[in-house]
Amino acid sequence: MSSEGVGRSVRIRRAFGCITWVNMGMLVFLAAAFLLPLPFRYLGEPEIFEQTFVGLTLYGLFLIVPGMIVGAILGYRTYRGEPRRSRRVGSALGAMVGWTSFFFFAWLDSALGYLFVPLSGLATGMVLYALFSGSAPERLRRRLVGVAAAIVLAGGLVVLALDFALLGITGAVFAAMAAAAGGYVAGIGYSRAGGEEALPPEIRERLGRARAGRRKK
Numbered sequence: 001m002s003s004e005g006v007g008r009s010v011r012i013r014r015a016f017g018c019i020t021w022v023n024m025g026m027l028v029f030l031a032a033a034f035l036l037p038l039p040f041r042y043l044g045e046p047e048i049f050e051q052t053f054v055g056l057t058l059y060g061l062f063l064i065v066p067g068m069i070v071g072a073i074l075g076y077r078t079y080r081g082e083p084r085r086s087r088r089v090g091s092a093l094g095a096m097v098g099w100t101s102f103f104f105f106a107w108l109d110s111a112l113g114y115l116f117v118p119l120s121g122l123a124t125g126m127v128l129y130a131l132f133s134g135s136a137p138e139r140l141r142r143r144l145v146g147v148a149a150a151i152v153l154a155g156g157l158v159v160l161a162l163d164f165a166l167l168g169i170t171g172a173v174f175a176a177m178a179a180a181a182g183g184y185v186a187g188i189g190y191s192r193a194g195g196e197e198a199l200p201p202e203i204r205e206r207l208g209r210a211r212a213g214r215r216k217k
Contacts, residue, residue: 007197011076014194018075021189022067025094029060029182036174045166052171056178059101071186074131075193079200086191087184092149093127094183095176100124100152102175103159119155123148 033056041049081089100120126148130141160168 010194010197014080014198015072015076017193018071018186018189019068021186021193022071023064024189025090025182025184025186026060026064026067028185029094029098029178030057032178032181033057033060033174036177037170040170048167048170051167052174055102055105055171056175059098059105059175062105063097063101067186070128070131071189075190077132078190080194080198081187081191083188083191087187090183090185090187090190091180092145092183094186095180096123096127096149096152097183098175098177098179099156099172101179102172103152103156116155116159119151123151126151 034053037049037052040046040052100123103116104120126144130136130144130148133141156172160172
C-alpha cells in the first residue's frame with residue numbers, strides 16, 4: 001500500500017527502521033545457517049556442516065546490501081502492514097530468496113546454473129513488481145508471487161534431480177529454512193517500522209476516534 005499520504009520525515013524514518021529490521025533478519029539468518037547443519041558435524045558428515053555453513057554465510061553477506069536497499073525503498077513507499085500477514089509474507093519471500101540464491105550461486109559455473117539464472121531473473125522481476133506496484137490489484141500481486149515461487153521451486157527441483165547429491169539437498173533446504181527465519185523477523189519490522197504515524201490512514205482515523213471516545217467518557 002503506497003504511503004504517499006504520509007509525511008516525508010515519517011517515510012524516511014520508516015525506511016531506516018526497515019533497514020534496521022533487515023539487518024536483524026540477517027543476523028537470524030546467519031544464526032540459523034549455523035544451527036541447522038550443526039548436527040551433521042557430530043553425525044560423521046563434517047563436510048556437509050562446513051560447506052553448508054560457509055556457503056550460506058557467503059550468500060548472506062552478498063545479499064545484505066541489496067536487502068537493505070529493497071527494505072529502504074519498500075519502507076519509504078508503503079504503510080505499516082498487518083502484523084500476522086507481514087510475518088507470513090516475510091517468511092515466504094525469505095524462503096524464496098534463500099532457495100533461489102542457493103541454486104544461483106552453487107550452480108552458477110555449470111550448465112544447470114545457466115538454465116536456472118533466467119528462471120530466477122524472471123521470478124525476481126515478478127516479485128519486485130508485486131512488492132513495489134502499489135496500483136496493481138492485490139489478487140494480481142498474490143498470483144505473481146505464487147507463480148514466481150512455483151518457477152524457482154520447479155527449477156530447483158530439476159537441478160537437484162539432474163545433479164543429485166546429499167550436499168545439494170541439505171544446502172537448498174537449509175538455505176530456504178534459514179532465509180525464512182530471517183524473513184519472518186524482517187516481516188515483524190515491516191509491520192512496526194515508522195511508528196503510529198506510518199499506519200494506513202483508515203487505521204489512524206479509527207485509533208483517533210477510539211481515543212476521542214475514551215476522553216469523552
